[in-house]
Amino acid sequence: MSTPENAQPGQRLTPRGAATRARILAAALELMYVKGVNATTLDDVRAASNTSKSQFYNHFPDKERLVREVVAARAAQILERERGNLERLKSFRGLVRWRDALVQRNALRNGAYGCALGSMASELADQDDQARATLAQSFVEWEGLLAAGLRRMRDDGVLSPDADPERLATGLMAALQGGYLLAETAHDIKPMEIALDMALDHVKSFLTT
Amino acid sequence: MSTPENAQPGQRLTPRGAATRARILAAALELMYVKGVNATTLDDVRAASNTSKSQFYNHFPDKERLVREVVAARAAQILERERGNLERLKSFRGLVRWRDALVQRNALRNGAYGCALGSMASELADQDDQARATLAQSFVEWEGLLAAGLRRMRDDGVLSPDADPERLATGLMAALQGGYLLAETAHDIKPMEIALDMALDHVKSFLTT
């Protein structure tokens, strides 16, 4: 049988096959970021990954599934990165470093493409409910990393007891996402800097020292 | 000649023709909002507007032009509305009313589709530079309305002299757009409320009374 009943997990997979699958996913990850999900065709992915049609359908039942795996992979990648940036957050300076890292990364492209997660959210939220759910969950986890750091700050007495970590985290995430969007549209990261700085200023108002 | 040299302005246009053009644009405006720009086909527009292919190409040279007119029309519509909501802004309570109006409107759909301008910005920014420029300009004008109101508040002594109206306006817009995105993704307007409230809290910190 050329097309496995279940093009997903299950049956055996040689290292060679696994490498092909990884190449396809990596190409799609990149293309869907820079061109957008809907504007990326399977042929684009095929060409960029140096694979053939049959290889694609050997590993993915259809395009929708590829999209969902791309969403999941991107979410995992970003959460991994953010975990590294936030798991030891415990001071306002740490929050500033977090801000700087995001701004610098986005400055490299002058804001182009926006947030890898946010742009997919905007494109898929009203089109693929499963993808939307994954994205929503990812934002929750991302905010959770921020909230955990803010909670540590509060518990350490850095932030006042009436600071609400979850609320602040949501506000920071909104400022970040809004900043990404304005920067992408303006081709200028200034709005992103302003948005984040304003959110940080708000956090600062809860500092005890 | 069936297709006018210049499918845009120029040659005569009867009321009948104008009505057809308006119907096409209105249908595209709606469809591109709920389905997204790229996911809206000319056939969708044709069906929704009860027109034929030749009618479309009588009034628009191609799809790209339609998209640009949709962007311009939406921007004009939103700026018109926001002008009404902001031109007399001169108190913090006015800002709260502005927030409430946006949240309520978005709550009707539980956040679905997001901001009509923001979602197009995300989709078109890296795809159609002319559309991107129009959208960027529209955001600037929208922020300008906010900034003008904030400046009135500062000049009236409602806000402290060190409040920066432009900065605050950009921060408010980012919070709004980020809030839209998170609400759209979560299918819950709560994040939008939190984002806007946090931005308003920041403005509040500049109140003199």
Place this chain on the structure above:
DNA sequence: ATCAATGGGGACCATATAGTCCATTCAGTG
């Protein structure tokens, strides 16, 4: 009524795109 110009209906075309299928090659195991 006639005529010219605008508006309209819809068949038609070229291409892009998702998806199918099968013959062939490759790699591991007896």
Place this chain on the structure above:
DNA sequence: CACTGAATGGACTATATGGTCCCCATTGAT
């Protein structure tokens, strides 16, 4: 080496989609 299942190449199909074209209808002016 022979065999087997996975991996691959790539032709092929069906359909969607943007865009063209031709002819007919409507309308307003003379």
